[in-house]
Amino acid sequence: MTAKALVEAIAALVIFLTLAGLGLFQVPSEDATIEAGLQAQATALLADLPNPPTLTVKGREITVAGRVQSHAVRRQIESDLRAIDGVKEVTARLQVLPEVAEFAFSMRKGTDGVVLAGHVRRADTIALLTELAGGPLPEVTLASGGAFDGWDGAVLTLAQAVAQLDEADIVLTGDAVQIRGVTLWPADLAAIDRVLAELPPDIAVTSDLTARDDGRPFFLIAEKQPGLGVSLRGKLPLALSARDLSEVFTRGVHAETLSVGPVDPGYPALAASMLAAARVLDVADEGVVTVTPGTLILSALRGGDDVDQALDALRADLPSETLLAVSRLPLTDPEPFWLALERRAGKVTAQGVVPVDLSQQTLDAAFEGADVSGLRHALYPDITGWSGGLDAVSTVFDEIVEGRLLFEEGAVTLDALLPDPVSAGRVDALLTALPQGQDYRRTVELVDDGLTLDATLTYTPQTGAQIEGTLPGNLTAQDVPTLLGLPAVAGGAGSDKDMPLPRAKTVLLALERWLGEVEDLTLTLRPEGSTLDAVLSPGVDMAQIDAAMRAILAPQDSLRLRRMAVFPEAGTERTNAALGLAQVFAAGHWLPKLDFTPSVAECARQSLLAERADPIHFLSGSARLDARSVRGVNALAAVARVCVLDGGLEVQVEGHTDSDGEVAANRVISRQRAVVVAVEIAKRGVRPGAMNVVGFGSARPVADNDNDSDAGRARNRHVSLFWRAPGQAVQ
Numbered sequence: 001m002t003a004k005a006l007v008e009a010i011a012a013l014v015i016f017l018t019l020a021g022l023g024l025f026q027v028p029s030e031d032a033t034i035e036a037g038l039q040a041q042a043t044a045l046l047a048d049l050p051n052p053p054t055l056t057v058k059g060r061e062i063t064v065a066g067r068v069q070s071h072a073v074r075r076q077i078e079s080d081l082r083a084i085d086g087v088k089e090v091t092a093r094l095q096v097l098p099e100v101a102e103f104a105f106s107m108r109k110g111t112d113g114v115v116l117a118g119h120v121r122r123a124d125t126i127a128l129l130t131e132l133a134g135g136p137l138p139e140v141t142l143a144s145g146g147a148f149d150g151w152d153g154a155v156l157t158l159a160q161a162v163a164q165l166d167e168a169d170i171v172l173t174g175d176a177v178q179i180r181g182v183t184l185w186p187a188d189l190a191a192i193d194r195v196l197a198e199l200p201p202d203i204a205v206t207s208d209l210t211a212r213d214d215g216r217p218f219f220l221i222a223e224k225q226p227g228l229g230v231s232l233r234g235k236l237p238l239a240l241s242a243r244d245l246s247e248v249f250t251r252g253v254h255a256e257t258l259s260v261g262p263v264d265p266g267y268p269a270l271a272a273s274m275l276a277a278a279r280v281l282d283v284a285d286e287g288v289v290t291v292t293p294g295t296l297i298l299s300a301l302r303g304g305d306d307v308d309q310a311l312d313a314l315r316a317d318l319p320s321e322t323l324l325a326v327s328r329l330p331l332t333d334p335e336p337f338w339l340a341l342e343r344r345a346g347k348v349t350a351q352g353v354v355p356v357d358l359s360q361q362t363l364d365a366a367f368e369g370a371d372v373s374g375l376r377h378a379l380y381p382d383i384t385g386w387s388g389g390l391d392a393v394s395t396v397f398d399e400i401v402e403g404r405l406l407f408e409e410g411a412v413t414l415d416a417l418l419p420d421p422v423s424a425g426r427v428d429a430l431l432t433a434l435p436q437g438q439d440y441r442r443t444v445e446l447v448d449d450g451l452t453l454d455a456t457l458t459y460t461p462q463t464g465a466q467i468e469g470t471l472p473g474n475l476t477a478q479d480v481p482t483l484l485g486l487p488a489v490a491g492g493a494g495s496d497k498d499m500p501l502p503r504a505k506t507v508l509l510a511l512e513r514w515l516g517e518v519e520d521l522t523l524t525l526r527p528e529g530s531t532l533d534a535v536l537s538p539g540v541d542m543a544q545i546d547a548a549m550r551a552i553l554a555p556q557d558s559l560r561l562r563r564m565a566v567f568p569e570a571g572t573e574r575t576n577a578a579l580g581l582a583q584v585f586a587a588g589h590w591l592p593k594l595d596f597t598p599s600v601a602e603c604a605r606q607s608l609l610a611e612r613a614d615p616i617h618f619l620s621g622s623a624r625l626d627a628r629s630v631r632g633v634n635a636l637a638a639v640a641r642v643c644v645l646d647g648g649l650e651v652q653v654e655g656h657t658d659s660d661g662e663v664a665a666n667r668v669i670s671r672q673r674a675v676v677v678a679v680e681i682a683k684r685g686v687r688p689g690a691m692n693v694v695g696f697g698s699a700r701p702v703a704d705n706d707n708d709s710d711a712g713r714a715r716n717r718h719v720s721l722f723w724r725a726p727g728q729a730v731q
Contacts, residue, residue: 031059034059034060034086035057035058035059037086038057038060038062038084038086038087039055039057041084042055042057042062042064042081042084043055045077045080045081045084046064046077049068049069049073049077050069050121050122051066051067051068051097051121051122051123051142052066053065053066053067053068053077053094054066059088060086060087060088060089061087061088061089061090061091062081062084062087062089062090062091063090063091063093064077064078064081064090064091064092064093064094065092065093065094066093066094066095067094067095067096067097067123067142068094068095068096068097069096069097069121069144070096070097070099070144071096073096074092074094074096077092077094078090078092078094097142097143097144098141098143098144099143099144099145100119100143100144100145100146100147101145101146102145102146102173102174103118103119103120103143103145103146103147103151103172103173103174104118104119104171104172104173104174105117105118105119105120105140105155105158105171105172105173106118106169106170106171106172107158107159107162107168107169107170108168108169108170109162109165109166109167109168109169109181110167113133113134114132114133114134114162115133115139116129116132116133116137116139116140116159117139117140118139118140118141118155118172119140119141119142119143119147120140120141120142120143120151120152120155121142121143121144121147121151121152122142122152123142125152125155125156126140126142128156128159129155129156129159132159132162132163146174148175148200148202150200153200154172154177154199154200154203155172157195157196157198157199158170158172158177158179158196158199160195161179161181161192161195161196162181164183164188164191164192164195165181165182165183165188165192165209166181166182166183166184166212167181167182168180168181168182169181172203175202175203175204176203176204176205176206177199177203177204177205177206178206179196179205179206179207179208179209180207180208180209181208181209181210182209182210182211182212183209183210183211183212184211184212184213184262184263185211185213185215186211186213186214186215187215188211189209189210189211192209212262213261213262213263214235214259216235217235217292217293218234218235218236218237218261218265218267218270218292218293219234219235219290219291219292220232220233220234220235220236220245220274220277220278220289220290220291220292221233221234221288221289221290222234222277222278222281222288222289223287223288223289224281224284224285224286224287224288225286226285226286228254229251229252229253229254230249230251230252230253230254230255230281230282231253231254231255231256232245232246232253232255232256232257232258233255233256233257233258234257234258234259234291235258235259235260235261236258236259236260236261236271236274237260237261237264237265237267237270237271238260238261238262238263238264239264239270239271240260240270240271240274240275241260242256242258242260244275245258245274245275245278248275248278248279248282249278249281249282250282265293266293267293267294269318269319269322270291270293272317273291273296273318273322274291276296276313276314276317276318277289277291277296277298277314279310279313279314280298280301280307280310280311280314281298281301282310283303283306283307283309283310284301284302284303284306284307284310285302285303285331286300286301286302286329287299287300287301287302287303287329288300294321294322294323295322295323295325296314296318296322296323296324296325297325298311298324298325298326298327299325299326299327300327300329301326301327301328301329302328302329302330302331303331304331307328311326329380330379330380332379334378334379334380335353335378335379335380336353336408336409337352337353337354337355337378337382337386337408337409338352338353338406338407338408338409339351339352339354339375339390339393339406339407340352340404340405340406340407341367341370341393341397341404341405341407342403342404342405343397343400343401343402343403343404344402345402347371348367348369348370348371348397349370349371349374350363350367350370350371350372350374350375351374351375352374352375352376352407353375353376353377353378354375354376354377354378354387355377355378355380355381355382355386355387356377356378356379356380356381357381357382357387358377358382358387358390363375366390366391366394367394367397384409385435386409389407389434389435389436390407392430392431392433392434393405393407393412395430396414396427396430396431399418399419399423399426399427400416400417400418401416401417401418401419401447402416402417403415403416403417404416407436408436409436410436410439411436411439411440411441412431412434412436412437412439412440412441413440413441413442414427414431414440414441414442414443414444415442415443415444416443416444416445417444417445417446417447418444418445418446418447419446419447419448420446420447420448420449420450421446421449421450422450423446424444424446427444428440428442448498449494449496449497449498451470451494451495451496451497451498452470452496452499452527453470453471453472453496453499453501453525453526453527454469454470454524454525454526455467455468455469455470455471455472455493455524455525456468456469456522456523456524456525457480457489457521457522457523457524457525458521458522458523459484459515459518459520459521459577459578460519460520460521460577461518461519461574461575461576461577461578461579461583461590462574462575462577463577464486464488464489464490464577465480465481465484465486465489465490465577466489466490466491467480467489467490467491467492467493468491468492468493469493470493470494470495470496471493471494471495471496471504471525472495472496472499472500472501472504472525473495473496473497473498473499473500473501474500474501474502474504474505475495475501475504475505476495477489477491477492477493477494477495479505480508483505483508483509483512484508484511484512484515484578485512485515485578486515486577486578499527501525501527501530503530503552503553503554504525504530506552507523507530507532507549507552507553510548510549510552511523511532513548513628514545514548514549514627514628515578516576516578516579516628516631517536517537517540517545517627517628517630517631518534518535518536518537518578519534519535519536519537519564520534520535521533521534521535522534528556529554529556529557529558530553530554530557530558531557531558531559531560532549532553532557532558532559532560533560533562534560534561534562535561535562535563535564535565536561536562536563536564537564537589537590537630538563538564538567538588538589538590539589539630539633539634539680539683539684540563540627540630541624541625541626541627541630542561542563544626544627545561545627546559546561548627549561567585567588568585569585570585570586570587571584571585571586572584572585573585573593574590576590579631581593586641586684586685587641587683587684587685588683588684589634589637589683589684590634591634591635591637591638591641591684592610592634592635592638593638594606594638594639594642596642598642598643598646598647598649599647600649600723600724600725600728603639603642603643603647603649603651603721603723604721604722604723606639606642606643607636607639607640607720607721607723610632610635610636610638610639611632611635611636611718611719611720611721613635614629614631614632614634614635615629615632615715615718616629616632616633616636616677616718616719617629617632617714617717617718618673618676618717620717621661621669622669623669623672623673623675623676624676625676625677625680633677633680633681633684634684636677636681636719636721637680637681637684637685637686638684639721640681640684640686640691640721641684641685641686643723644686644687644690645685645686645687648725648726649690649723649724649725649726650690650691650692650723650724650725650726651686651690651691651721651722651723651724652691652692652693652694652721652722652723652724653674653675653677653678653681653691653692653693653694653719653720653721654674654693654694654695654696654700654719654720654721654722655669655670655671655672655673655674655675655677655693655694655695655696655719656670656673656695656696656697656698656700656701656702656716656717656718656719656720657669657670657673657697657698657716657717658698658701658705658712658713658714658716658717659698659701659705659713659716660705660713663697663698664697666697666698667695667696667697667699668695668697669695669697670695670696670697670698671693671694671695672695673695673717673719674693674694674695674719675693677719678691678693698716701716702715702716702718703715703716
């Protein structure tokens, strides 16, 4: 319902009540009835105007007076009133408001009061603003023209903001407002923001509002440290300046973060309490002072008679309602806390310095049965939490068979014999979990290392050796490559220190001699016995290796040697890890891979290199090859394959002996040895017709044959190759 409709309804009601008041059977006064009806209709016509004029109705004459927005409005009012049925005459005393192209309004508030100036559209707005200003507003005028809808509402909203500011300067022009102001509390700023949020959304607001107070409570924290001096921070009451407070300290202040509140905190004794507490701290060697309204806390004070006197003076002038708390430190410097627990030959002793607040009863319970006479209490309580680690320390010490545990403020040191790895794990977990565990130093031995001898060594020429499990106590994983003659061994293994196996190194050294002749090997080492299972390369004298290994192994050990049963394709290549050379599979044997152009001279050079690298030896007084000599046979066969098959050369295989025995017998055996080598070379793919054999006995020694020179005689027991082209003499 519009205001006009509402007024019309009220007018009808007024007419009805007027008639009813005259009585149902009475004849109403014609003048009174007419005046009431005209008054109601005229009021309804003017209800929607920004400043409704006043009406006077007398008989059938209406007088209207007031201020209107324009001449057109004035004429419309006169016309509408004259159009009312029954009106004889209309007297208009209407003043047209000045028209302003753009409205503006300013509000200023300071120590001299509130000053408002500008334009509004409604008289009731001026009335409300007058109440705010507390007096007439000569600079506020009614006007018409350039103002957006809701201008007066925006002015009143800004007036509410001014009411909450201590200082204000607000200018509203067109559809923009600039606001500058100061209030006391930060909470006031939030309240003002809520008021400004009610402005029409189209108004552009530029705001610069500040609070004189930071909203923090009044307090003082003063701290004095040896060598660092005094530091101050806090918020002081108006009655106390930062300079006045700093001047209390005779040696000056090295750091100051102080502010002064803009209002009285409502606690008259606060400034005096802050000064009195500062005087106590000034004569102390160190300490911390905290002052708030109604509370003084002086903590960790250290000092002598001067501090006592300053405290007495403070107590004498302190208001009775003020809470005072004082804590003192001894004059001596604090000692670091430490605890050393030691168990030797069944006797437990405890030494160290423990906090004053750690009772003797607690110590006796924690280290029951120990000699704690070496413990003494410091003068200081535990403020770092050092005592919190004592339960863990006690639990750890129970694990120690013998040794020492040192528990300090910043570190923990363990030098002890523990039962086994499980115990060591529990100890490490407990001690590393402590704050001191960041500096955990340990030297630990175990009664039982927790390991059981059970190691497995595997080897193939292609992959090399790998060790897994637990080795005997006299052998480490680092020893294995050296004993086997290998550059490295993969995998890893610990050592059972409680279970040595003296023959383990001997077995590995023996394997090193034959490893070049092995295709696959598995060696297990266990307390109940060792097991060796190996597949040997083609051409190897398995019986010799079997006899040599059984001479080393213990009766409870197991040995199984087998010949290679599955052969690769001819031409397959590999690098033999034990021999460190490239090999190719040819004629059923693994031979060195060679690459040279065959000639008599080059073949002689290559065969000489092979003889020197892997000499061919025989069992003493026999034409049976030494088991390891298969390497030399393979090397000479590889040379012969190139020189005979590719070069078309012929070879003379010559056998030699040392000087022991009869000359004729030596010549016979030397030829037999040459025949054996020639046969083995032929097995490796060299045509027998390209070879002839000769035995020279001891006639061509290459080394000393003296009885004192076993090595020299061994060198003389050898076989050599000499080359020729078909139809030529041997070179």
